[in-house]
Amino acid sequence: MNLSLMLPLILQRADPCIRRHTDGWYYFTASVPEYDRIELRRARTIAELATAKPHDVWRKPASGPYSELIWAPEIHHHGGAWYVYFAAAPTREIKDGLFQHRMYxxxxxxxxxxxxxxxxVGQIENGLDSFCLDATTFTHRGKLYYVWAQKEPAIRGNSNLYIAEMATPTTLATKPVRLSVPEFAWETKGFWVNEGPSVLIRKGRVFVSYSASATDENYCMxxxxxxxxxxxxxxxxxxxxPEPVFQTDYGKKIYGPGxxxxxxxEDGxxxxLVYHARMYTEIVGDPLWDPNRHTYVKALKWDASGMLVFGKPSEG
Incomplete structure (x- = not known):
């Protein structure tokens, strides 16, 4: 893998998702700056994703419940079929300080x-009729699980993390179980946020990473x-x-990784770790509309106890 840790892999692609499928291809999707479509790329190596031609597989309709702000698509493969999970809103109307996204x-x-x-397919119903986003899925011990972020009105903040077992790749079999709420100072800078979960199963543990705080240089994992x-x-x-595991590297000017x-x-x-970050802090206006969150990739390490070690954005 010939990648520079200091340089983005793909420019202006936030919320990146890379999957290596059994066919030997790497598949990539992410939020596009226009928030209007879902695109895929594929390549035989991760480095080649940078120049792979984007292919649009879905565009938002002109109106309706999923016609605005297409966020954070993730590509998965279950039961012989491909699925992309994504968040979308009906309008840009704000309710309770939040856009009204649901998962589709x-x-x-x-x-x-x-x-x-x-x-x-339609909306992924979870029984909680409130702002939600950033769903991921994983299979463990023969069961399919769904992990996502959602606003719970009685709890302060933008979103918490939840998990449920799935009956099918698009329906839940169990009620949502809350796993985490923003509680530490590093989770509550600018916004009270737990979002963007991702799952890695290694060395006798199931790991769920997530992102916290506002989407500026305070964003962390x-x-x-x-x-x-x-x-x-x-x-x-x-x-x-109790502490962030991955955060801004001010010395190397990689800001808000998450x-x-x-x-x-490729060695198998x-x-x-695939993540997005910015290369500056001087954001004009709402960070949501700043397109320069770029996709980065770095190697992870493990300590002697089998715990995941993220290091810094600029370190291998």
Whole structure:
């Protein structure tokens, strides 16, 4: 993998998701600056994703419940079909200080997601009718799980983290279980946020990374972990890091790293962190409309106890 840790892999692509599929291709999707569509790229190596041609698989309609602000798509493969989970809003109306996003999914039954037809499945209902976003899925011990961020009106802040078991790739089998709320100072700078969860299962643990605070230089990442034989729907199974595990490197000018996904290097062994960050702090206006959150990739490490070590954005 020939990548510079100091330079972005792909410019102006926030909330990046890279998956290595069984066909040997790396698949990439992310939020585009216009927030109006879902695009895919693929390449045989991670470095080649930088020059891979984007392919639009879905565009927002002109009106309706999912016609605005298409955020944070993630590509997954379940049961022989492709799925992209994403957040969308009906309008840009603000309620309770938040856009009114809900989670949706599109699917493609073809083995080749670039050739097959993508269809909208609809909303992923979770029983909580409030702002939600940033869903991910993972399979563990034969069960499919759904992890996402959502506003709970009785709890201060923008969003908390929840988990549920899935009956199908687009329907839940259990009620939402709250895993984490913004509580530490590093989670509550600018906004009270836990969002952007991503899952990595290694070395006897299930890890859930997430992002916190406002989407400027204060944006950073936290970590939950549970034993891989624990009941993942029991909040008591999870341990939360009291400190951020990944944050701004002021010396190297990589600001607000977060909203990550995990993948593996071409060697099939090295775990990689995929995340976005900015290269400056002087944001004019709302950071949401600043397009310069870029996709970065770096290697992860492990300590002697089997704990995930993120290091700094500029370190291998």
């Amino acid at each position: 999914a599109i699917t493609c039954a073809s083995a080749d997601p670039f050739a097959g037809e993508w269809k909208l 936290g970590l939950l972990h549970a034993s891989d034989d624990a009941d993942l729907l029991d909040p008591r199974s999870w341990t939360k890091s 909203h990550n996904s995990f993948t593996v290097a 062994v090295t775990d990689l």
